[in-house]
Amino acid sequence: MGCPLLQNTLAGLILVLLSKGSNVLGAEFSHLPDNITVLEGESVTLRCRIDEEVTHKAWLNRSNILFTGTDKWSLDKRVTLVNTSNREFSILIDKVQVTDEGPYTCTFQANNKPRITHVYLIVQVPARIVNISKSVSVNEGENVNLYCLAVGRPEPTVTWKDQKYGLVSEGEFLDITEIKRQQAEDYECITHNGVAPPDQQKVRVTVNYPPMITDMKNMPANLGKTAILRCDAMAVPPATFEWYRDDHRPVENDNTLRIKNEKTRSLLLFTNVTEKHFGNYTCFASNRLGSSNASMLLFRKLSHTxxxxxxxxxxxxxxxxxxxxxxxxxxxxxxx
Structure with a gap:
């Protein structure tokens, strides 16, 4: 906050110079300055109330003279005199900046006595994320290191939140060792300093892993009817599918059989089951990380008769x- 003794001495000296040699009998001032808090970018009025007949008055910021009476010494266009009368001597600071923070002194001379009032301007800045990890894609088992850097006045806190499970980690850095596929999700960074609503951003973590076939079963079918063989496979990136017959011939579309591939599964659609369709089928799912296969049987359904x-x-x-x-x-x- 600076040195009050130095500021008082400077203020008294200014009044001496302004009074052109008037006798200084003593100075009255408050030892603890009033604090005024303002958000960066807002405007603030610093008021100096006068209850006596004043001969000289001035505003100072640290060692810089802002005004002496109505004469402006400051070159800053944002600082203006908004009220000067026998009762008040106030200044306005428009679009407050962080550099405006600090001590301000109103000094005036009344009845040959210097009067000094101090005010300390505190500039607050809402917490804001200034640098954060980009979304990442990693293979299962690798390590993931995320960062989230924030600024603000007062110093903000930074928290990482797990969107899927609600887990919380304090600090700018989030380290995940040997990541599992279940940990693939959005991770949210939240920064807060009590000045304004929290600032928050998300980072998406994608975990790649080879295909794993999760659903397969043998299916009965009637001659002349429809039937479906299904192959479900979880994989990132999504798997590509191929079907083979028991003699390793690739299955191809024809007028009685159609292959339908979707994001996580492949279907063999039989529109008119014949004798040639009965047999063993193998589903082969693959991506750049590996492959998986499973076999299933299409067999003739037993008749109830x-x-x-x-x-x-x-x-x-x-x-x-x-x-x-x-x-x-x-x-x-x-x-x-």
């Missing part, structure tokens, strides 16, 4: 299923 005795039905289905895998033969009947 089958002549198989009930006691043999379970065994019949097992034998039939085994035969479908090995030779894709027609239905095998077990006679009692």
């Amino acid at each position: 089958s002549h198989i005795p009930r006691c043999a039905s379970a065994l019949t289905f097992f034998i039939y299923f085994f035969c479908q895998i090995c030779s894709h033969s027609s239905f095998v009947t077990i006679r009692s």
Whole structure:
């Protein structure tokens, strides 16, 4: 806040010079200055109230003279005299800057006595993020280091928030060791100093990993009907899909079979099931990080009117299923 003794001495000296040799009998002033807080960019009025007949008056900022009476000494156009009378001697600072912070002194002479009033201007700046990590894409198992730099007056706090789980980490830096795919999300940086609403920005972290097939099952089908084989695979970046028959022939579209690829799955759509469609199918999912495959069977659905005795039905289905895998033969009947 500066040296009050030096400021008082300077203010008294100015009054001596202004009074052109008047006797100085003593000075009256407050030892602790009043604080005025203002946001950067706003305007503020510094008031100096006078209750006696004044002969000389002046405003100072540190060691700089701003006004002596109505004469302006400051070259700053933002500083103006807004009220000068027998009762008040006030100045206005427009569009306050951080450099305006500091001590201001109003000094006047009344009845041959210097009177001095101090005010300390505090300039606050809302917390603001000035530099933050860009969104990143990493492979699973790598380390991630995020940063978020903020400024403000008073000094702001910085917090990282996990959007998915609500976890909070204090400080400008967020370090994630051996990141997992479940940790891929938006991470939010929040900075706050109590001056204005918090400033916040998000960083997206993408975690790449090879395909993992999550859903597959054998499907029964009736001749002449429709059927679907489905292959679901989670992967980042998204997987590309290929289908193969049991003899390793790639499956291709025809008038009875269509392949439909979506973002996380591939479908084999049979529009008219025939004998040639029964068999084993392998789904192959891949991206630049790796691949995964799984096999499933399209088999003929057992008829409810089958002549198989009930006691043999379970065994019949097992034998039939085994035969479908090995030779894709027609239905095998077990006679009692």
